[in-house]
Amino acid sequence: MIDFVVAQPPTPVVEFSSVLTSLDVNHQDGRLLLEDDNAALASVFLPQGSPVDVVISKAGSTQPLAIQPLAIGNKQGVFNRLGVRGAVSEFKFTKPGKYTATYRAGGRPMTIIPFSVEIETNNDQFDPKSFVYLNGPWEDWAYLFASVEKGSAANPEAHFWVRKKSFLTNPEADRYTAEIRREGDVLAISEAGSSNSRKWQFMRLRFKQPESKGGGPIQMSEIASRDDDYQILIFRNGDRFASYPLQIRQGQIVMHPRSQTQHQPRTEYIVPRFPGLLGTLGSDSAGHAFWMKRQPINGESSSQSNVAKVPSKDDLARWEWLPRSIDPNREFDLKVTAISTRNDTHLAAGEDLIVFGTGFPRGVAYMNVGDDRSREIPDGETYNSKVFGVCGTKIILVKDKQIVIFDTRSKTLTPIPNTDVALYSPSMLTFDTNGFLVATINDVAQVTDKTVLKVIDVSGDTPAIIPINNAAYTHRDVTSVSVDAKSGGVAVSSSSKKLLSVARIVPNGKQFLFSVDTYRGVGPQKIYLEDEWLTYPDSDWKVRLLKLDEPPKAVTDQAFPRVGNGFFVRKGRLVVATNDQKVGSRYAFAVGDLDDPPILANGTGAPIPGTSAGLGMGGSAAIAVDKTVFVAGTAGDSTGVGERLQLFDDDSGWIPIIGPSGKPLPASEVVTSMGLLAFKTLNKSRNPVIGYATYGQRVDYRPSSQPDADQRDALQSQNAADREMAHSTAADTKAPSEELSEIDEAFLAEVLKNEELIFNAYKNVMSEAEAKQKILESTTKTLNDSGKAHLTETYRRRSKLSD
Numbered sequence: 001m002i003d004f005v006v007a008q009p010p011t012p013v014v015e016f017s018s019v020l021t022s023l024d025v026n027h028q029d030g031r032l033l034l035e036d037d038n039a040a041l042a043s044v045f046l047p048q049g050s051p052v053d054v055v056i057s058k059a060g061s062t063q064p065l066a067i068q069p070l071a072i073g074n075k076q077g078v079f080n081r082l083g084v085r086g087a088v089s090e091f092k093f094t095k096p097g098k099y100t101a102t103y104r105a106g107g108r109p110m111t112i113i114p115f116s117v118e119i120e121t122n123n124d125q126f127d128p129k130s131f132v133y134l135n136g137p138w139e140d141w142a143y144l145f146a147s148v149e150k151g152s153a154a155n156p157e158a159h160f161w162v163r164k165k166s167f168l169t170n171p172e173a174d175r176y177t178a179e180i181r182r183e184g185d186v187l188a189i190s191e192a193g194s195s196n197s198r199k200w201q202f203m204r205l206r207f208k209q210p211e212s213k214g215g216g217p218i219q220m221s222e223i224a225s226r227d228d229d230y231q232i233l234i235f236r237n238g239d240r241f242a243s244y245p246l247q248i249r250q251g252q253i254v255m256h257p258r259s260q261t262q263h264q265p266r267t268e269y270i271v272p273r274f275p276g277l278l279g280t281l282g283s284d285s286a287g288h289a290f291w292m293k294r295q296p297i298n299g300e301s302s303s304q305s306n307v308a309k310v311p312s313k314d315d316l317a318r319w320e321w322l323p324r325s326i327d328p329n330r331e332f333d334l335k336v337t338a339i340s341t342r343n344d345t346h347l348a349a350g351e352d353l354i355v356f357g358t359g360f361p362r363g364v365a366y367m368n369v370g371d372d373r374s375r376e377i378p379d380g381e382t383y384n385s386k387v388f389g390v391c392g393t394k395i396i397l398v399k400d401k402q403i404v405i406f407d408t409r410s411k412t413l414t415p416i417p418n419t420d421v422a423l424y425s426p427s428m429l430t431f432d433t434n435g436f437l438v439a440t441i442n443d444v445a446q447v448t449d450k451t452v453l454k455v456i457d458v459s460g461d462t463p464a465i466i467p468i469n470n471a472a473y474t475h476r477d478v479t480s481v482s483v484d485a486k487s488g489g490v491a492v493s494s495s496s497k498k499l500l501s502v503a504r505i506v507p508n509g510k511q512f513l514f515s516v517d518t519y520r521g522v523g524p525q526k527i528y529l530e531d532e533w534l535t536y537p538d539s540d541w542k543v544r545l546l547k548l549d550e551p552p553k554a555v556t557d558q559a560f561p562r563v564g565n566g567f568f569v570r571k572g573r574l575v576v577a578t579n580d581q582k583v584g585s586r587y588a589f590a591v592g593d594l595d596d597p598p599i600l601a602n603g604t605g606a607p608i609p610g611t612s613a614g615l616g617m618g619g620s621a622a623i624a625v626d627k628t629v630f631v632a633g634t635a636g637d638s639t640g641v642g643e644r645l646q647l648f649d650d651d652s653g654w655i656p657i658i659g660p661s662g663k664p665l666p667a668s669e670v671v672t673s674m675g676l677l678a679f680k681t682l683n684k685s686r687n688p689v690i691g692y693a694t695y696g697q698r699v700d701y702r703p704s705s706q707p708d709a710d711q712r713d714a715l716q717s718q719n720a721a722d723r724e725m726a727h728s729t730a731a732d733t734k735a736p737s738e739e740l741s742e743i744d745e746a747f748l749a750e751v752l753k754n755e756e757l758i759f760n761a762y763k764n765v766m767s768e769a770e771a772k773q774k775i776l777e778s779t780t781k782t783l784n785d786s787g788k789a790h791l792t793e794t795y796r797r798r799s800k801l802s803d
Contacts, residue, residue: 010045014103014111015079016270017289018042020138020161020200023101023113027198030093030119030132032056034068034084036202041082042275043103043110046072050106052082056091059098059114066091070103076286079275093117093132102267112267113137122167129167131198138163138200142244144232144253144290145204145274152221154287156180156207158190158232159274160242161200171196176241178205179233180223183472184499184513186210187230188218212498212517224248232292244292256291310504311488318459319485321351321392321435326675330696336660336681339367339374339690342385346428347680349673349692350390353408356680356690357385364388364397366408369676369694377406378413387426389433390673391458396438398426403440405458420465421454422446424475429526435485437505441478441492455483455490455505468503471511479522480536482529491529493522493536500527500534500546519544519552528569533594535569543567543576545594555594569594570623575631575648577619589621591629591648619643622672628699632679633668643668645679645691647699657693667691748791752798755779759801772801 022041024033034054035041043052056066068089073081093099101113115136122129142160158178164171178190190205209218223230227249234242247254257263259272276285311319341347345357352369364383365374377383377395384398397404401422405414422443423431430441436459444450449467452475457464468490477494483505484490492501498517503509516522516538523537534546535555543555560566560577567576576590622630631654633643645657645667659665659681667679668688674697681691755775766774776799783792796802 009047011266011269012043012045012047012050012105012110013266013269013271014082015042015044015273015275016111016141016291017143017159017202017274019101019103019111019113020141021202023115023134024199025093025117025132025134027131027133030117032066032068032089032091032093033199034070034089040073041070043072043080043082043105044078044271044273044275046080046105052103052105055102055104057100057102059100065099076275093119095119109267111269120165124167131165131167133163133165133198134200140294142232142234142242142292142294143274144246144292146220146288146290148273148286148288152219152224154220155217156188156220156223158203158205158207158234159289160203160234162195162203162236163198163200164196165198166196174236175238176203176205177235178207179235180207180246181231181233181515182226182228183511184501184515185472186515186517187223210517224251224253227251243295245295246290246292253290256293259289259291311506315505316486316488319435319437319457319488321485321674326697328697329700330675330694332693332695332700334657334659334665334691334693336665336683336691337367337372337689338683339371341680341688341690343668343680343688345385346388347669347671347678348388348390348433349671349676349678350395351393351673352676353390353393353395354676354678354690354692355388355390355395360385364395366395367690368408369692375408378411384426387423387428387431389431389438391433391436391438394436394458396433396458398423398431401426401443401446403438403456405463414463416456416463416465418446419448421456424452424478429480429524430478432481432483434483437483437485437490439481439483439490441475441481444475452478453481453490453492453501453503453511466505466507466509468505468509468511471501471513473497473499473501479524480527482527482534484529484531487529487531489529491527491534493527495522495524495539498522500536500552502529502534514546514552516544516546516552525566530569530572530594533569533572535567535574535594537566541566543574568621568623571625571627573623573627573629575621575623575629577621589619589629589631589648589654593627620669622670622677624672624677624695624699625674626698630670630672630677630679632670633666645670645681665691744788744791747788748795748798751779751782751795752800755799755801776801 018041022034022036025031026033046052052070052072054068054070055064057064066089069085070082071085073083096117096119098114098116101115102109103111113136115134118133118135120131120133138161142158145157145159146154162174162176164174173194173196176193176195179186180188188207189210190207193203193205195201195203207218209216230246230248232244232246233240255272256270258268258270263269270291272289272291274287274289276287341356341358342360344360348355353366355364355366357363358365358374359381362383363381363385364377365380366377367374377397382399383404387398389396393408395406395408397406402418403416403421403423405416421440424441424443432439436457438456438458440454440456442452442454444452451467452470453468455466455468457466473494477497478492479495480493482491488505490503490505498515498521500514500516500522501511503511519538520542521539523539523541525537527534527536532547536544536546538544541560543560544552545555546552555574567574572594574592574594620632624630629648630645632645643666644664646654647657649655656664665681667681670677670679675695677693677695679691680688683689758775759771776796779795780792783789783795
């Protein structure tokens with residue numbers, strides 16, 4: 001006897017997309033809606049002759065609140081169109097709460113949709129209104145659509161649902177766009193769609209290539225060309241609105257578990273196919289539906305295997321440098337040492353120690369607070385004097401491409417083999433220290449594991465190397481790197497690739513890339529990672545801010561100068577050299593905090609008039625732990641007597657730091673650590689030496705021997721002795737800010753020659769003082785009228801008529 005096995009027909013369900021498009025409520029009166037005019041409700045695998053209905057009930061209750069029969073309409077393949085049959089139910093929602101819609105065939109549940117009812121009331125006593133809204137799966141689900149008929153050549157689309165809660169008669173429409181990203185790289189962008197509907201509106205956005213990649217149509221075969229983790233991002237009015245994960249494995253999109261054939265319970269099953277508009281547009285409107293559930297917007301996909309890998313609390317506590325307790329009221333004590341350094345070398349500060357260059361391009365030494373002479377590092381003359389850092393009491397040195405750690409307490413050197421860490425191009429842009437962490441960009445031709453980005457943990461006796469998985473850039477592409485011990489993060493910028501990368505510091509941590517191609521790229525200056533903020537320069541020399549994976553936003557309206565440091569960030573405070581405040585070749589600084597939303601230039605605080613004449617070309621800046629801002633002259637160039645050490649007092653503005661001579665102190669390359677300020681200044685022979693100040697955890701810049709009024713007065717007027725020294729210095733060696741073109745030199749020479757002739761004539765009819773003042777004023781006006789305002793400062797320094 002032969003037993004015949006009869007295949008069981010698939011269990012009927014209602015197609016999920018058509019349910020979400022059809023099920024809704026009339027927002028004005030709470031009336032239940034079950035069918036949309038533009039997109040028919042559809043079932044799949046429906047047995048012939050089975051009556052279909054939908055039951056509305058309270059969540060957890062078997063007692064129906066409303067039952068609406070549904071008519072079975074056109075059939076296309078395994079799909080059937082469903083519609084309202086007979087009289088439409090006039091059921092209205094009058095109370096908020098949790099409900100379910102159960103779609104049944106022959107009395108058996110096919111698909112169950114949980115949702116909630118919200119009743120929102122306005123506060124207008126003259127026009128009171130209450131609107132009813134449904135909340136539920138519309139907010140959580142979206143799918144990537146691809147035409148079945150066109151196969152791998154199909155143009156992908158993002159399908160999702162949106163609505164706008166508003167009591168306005170005609171609320172302004174929201175604009176939606178979408179992107180497909182892989183490791184931060186934008187593979188596809190969408191056309192724009194808009195909606196101001198209070199009902200849930202079905203949105204479909206077709207993808208294309210970004211303009212940077214041609215801007216043409218994009219096919220599914222291009223999206224699925226590489227196995228990886230992807231993100232579908234939805235933007236509303238330019239801001240991040242939703243993020244959906246998508247995985248591709250073995251060239252196929254991985255179905256969501258609820259779309260897997262054997263998924264249970266069956267009432268939750270989501271058909272991975274969109275039936276199209278049955279009986280209207282034909283088979284071309286049918287497509288594959290790759291369903292995705294919304295994930296938190298935090299830059300990390302729940303589908304990614306290493307998302308749970310974050311630094312432990314012990315790691316973060318060990319990495320962040322917390323020095324010994326310092327009296328917050330300790331007096332501001334400034335000293336100028338006799339310890340020599342060079343202007344063309346680096347400067348760094350740590351726990352009561354200062355590290356500086358002694359030669360160029362090699363030679364490094366250090367001093368402790370209170371020292372009157374430098375301390376030697378074993379073989380110190382062999383280390384790079386432009387690239388080094390400090391981690392607490394440890395000095396991170398560079399010899400060619402090798403990292404060497406010097407412990408100032410044990411006086412031991414620990415070299416790291418080049419097979420583990422080998423700097424590709426030793427520079428303070430591609431090498432960074434923070435807390436007890438060191439970030440390095442490595443030459444993959446020398447390191448054994450071929451890893452570009454590595455972080456070194458130097459908190460223990462033995463350095464621990466933490467490799468970060470490679471991403472879509474090479475070591476040659478890296479412009480800058482920044483590490484943040486407090487958050488346990490590391491960031492990379494690439495001007496050539498027009499991207500930014502952020503990673504958690506865990507072994508083989510994944511980098512999350514952000515394309516900034518459509519945000520004016522990224523410039524060649526240093527980036528700063530701090531907590532959730534990544535501050536960076538764009539290609540227009542403006543400061544931008546990236547918070548996690550939100551679109552970058554401009555921080556400054558004006559470009560910073562193309563010389564000096566440009567800007568500096570620490571403790572959530574931003575210092576920017578403002579290009580629009582240029583006086584001659586010198587620049588003023590503006591100060592502000594990285595708020596959310598970020599600050600704009602007009603919110604940074606107006607640069608104080610007078611600082612421009614005392615900062616040099618772009619200058620350097622440092623920020624103390626209490627957010628006090630220090631500025632000085634240009635890092636890496638000669639320290640001019642006019643380049644003054646100043647601080648920004650939130651109440652009083654820019655204040656000069658008074659030196660031992662009682663005059664504003666010339667300085668360059670200012671740096672800070674806990675309770676310690678370090679800088680380069682000039683001795684009596686005008687050679688660079690180390691200066692420093694100790695203070696409490698709060699900076700009180702008013703030494704008891706110097707009245708506060710004298711400090712402010714000194715900033716507003718040039719001291720006669722300063723001007724005499726500046727004039728003498730200019731005669732001996734031309735300051736960097738006076739490097740003029742041949743045309744400007746010739747023009748200025750003629751001006752200076754003429755002023756002597758005019759002065760001799762004026763002396764006969766007025767006093768010498770009046771003659772000098774009149775000529776200086778008239779010549780300054782002539783320079784302005786001739787488009788030579790940038791020569792004003794140089795003219796006054798060179799003029800024999802200036803006091």
